[in-house]
Amino acid sequence: MPRTANELFITLADPTRRAIYERLARDGEQTVRALTDRAGVSQPAVSKHLAVLKDAGLVRDRRNGRQTHYRAEPKALKPLVNWMSLYGAFWRERFDRLETLLNRMDK
Amino acid sequence: MIMPDAATRSIVIEREMPHPAEKVWRALTESRLIEQWLMKNDFKPLVGHKFNFRSTPMPQWNGITDCEVLIVEPHKKLSYTWAASGDEAAKGWKTVVTWKLTPTKGGVHVRMEQSGFRPEDEGSFKGASYGWQKFVGTLEYVAGELV
Numbered sequence: 001m002p003r004t005a006n007e008l009f010i011t012l013a014d015p016t017r018r019a020i021y022e023r024l025a026r027d028g029e030q031t032v033r034a035l036t037d038r039a040g041v042s043q044p045a046v047s048k049h050l051a052v053l054k055d056a057g058l059v060r061d062r063r064n065g066r067q068t069h070y071r072a073e074p075k076a077l078k079p080l081v082n083w084m085s086l087y088g089a090f091w092r093e094r095f096d097r098l099e100t101l102l103n104r105m106d107k
Numbered sequence: 108m109i110m111p112d113a114a115t116r117s118i119v120i121e122r123e124m125p126h127p128a129e130k131v132w133r134a135l136t137e138s139r140l141i142e143q144w145l146m147k148n149d150f151k152p153l154v155g156h157k158f159n160f161r162s163t164p165m166p167q168w169n170g171i172t173d174c175e176v177l178i179v180e181p182h183k184k185l186s187y188t189w190a191a192s193g194d195e196a197a198k199g200w201k202t203v204v205t206w207k208l209t210p211t212k213g214g215v216h217v218r219m220e221q222s223g224f225r226p227e228d229e230g231s232f233k234g235a236s237y238g239w240q241k242f243v244g245t246l247e248y249v250a251g252e253l254v
Contacts, residue, residue, distance in 0.1 A: 091120045091219060097144035098217075101134055102126045 005079040011056040016041055017049040021058055021072060029062075029071040117222040125214040128182045135185055135206055146172075150187075152179045159192065183208055189221065200224065 012018045020035055032050065036043045050070055053059040057076040062069045124131060134140045136152040146160040153176060160172040171192035178186035186205040202223040209216040 088118050088120065091118060091221070094145055095120055095122055095217075095219070098131075098134055099122075099124060101140065101144045102124060102130060105130060105134065105140075 007056055008058070008077065008079060011052060011058060014049070016045070017052060020046065020049050021053055024059060024070055025072040025074065029069050031067045031069055033067070035070070115222065116224040117220055118224075119218065119220045121216065121218045123211060123214065123216050128208045128210050128215040131208055131215050131217060132182045132185075136179075150174075150176075152176065152181075152185070154179055158187075160189075177203065178205070 012021065016039065020039060023035065023038065024030060032043060032047055035050075036046045039046050050059060050061070054061060054070075058073055059070050060073050062071075134144065136150070138148055138150045141148050141150055146162050148160050149158045150156075151158065156176045158174050158176070160174065162170045162172075169192060173190045173192040174187045176185075176187050178184055184205070184207050186203060188201065189204045190201040200223075202221050205220045205222070207218040207220075209218070
């Protein structure tokens with residue numbers, strides 16, 4: 001399901017949750033236990049963060065026996081990238097105008 | 108350059124311009140010239156000077172940006188705050204725009220950084236309220252650099 005940049009920003013605003021997401025994005029698929037070992041919070045807390053990330057479409061899970069493996073879904077970040085791009089586009093357009101002005105100005 | 112992994116976010120635009128730094132500095136700091144490429148303003152290159160950028164009012168925004176000059180290093184560095192004005196001021200975005208000019212062989216390297224975007228600021232810019240969608244045409248080009 002497509003998410004708005006707003007939802008993604010809110011989801012990733014929590015530092016612990018963001019750290020978990022970054023770890024998955026950087027290191028690939030991992031179990032809840034492996035994530036807990038490095039997260040500095042309890043396993044229920046990690047599971048809760050993972051549920052929020054999953055709800056936002058940022059991670060996917062896979063059951064394998066008793067273990068649940070999670071991995072990042074980078075495509076879910078697209079609305080966020082799009083928003084930043086729009087704002088960047090504002091400045092790019094202004095840079096173009098600035099150059100046009102410079103070309104008109106006397107040396 | 109633009110990563111979702113920081114508590115606040117920045118936008119950086121850099122461009123090499125075949126003009127002397129002194130000339131670019133004028134375009135960045137003379138009110139009459141700023142208006143021609145950015146917005147109407149009452150800017151003065153004095154640290155502590157409070158000024159506004161004014162554009163067309165839109166739904167949910169009075170069109171005014173509140174600013175204060177932070178740094179003035181002639182021909183080198185210019186910095187000012189860039190914040191929501193009016194009713195939006197309390198919960199609106201509070202960012203800082205910093206310009207850096209570095210002379211090069213053929214002219215000057217211009218770097219603009221707008222820093223301090225918080226996650227919750229996104230709502231302020233959403234949809235039609237700011238008219239950003241008219242820049243959508245350049246989105247593809249910009250997104251190409253991000254991916």
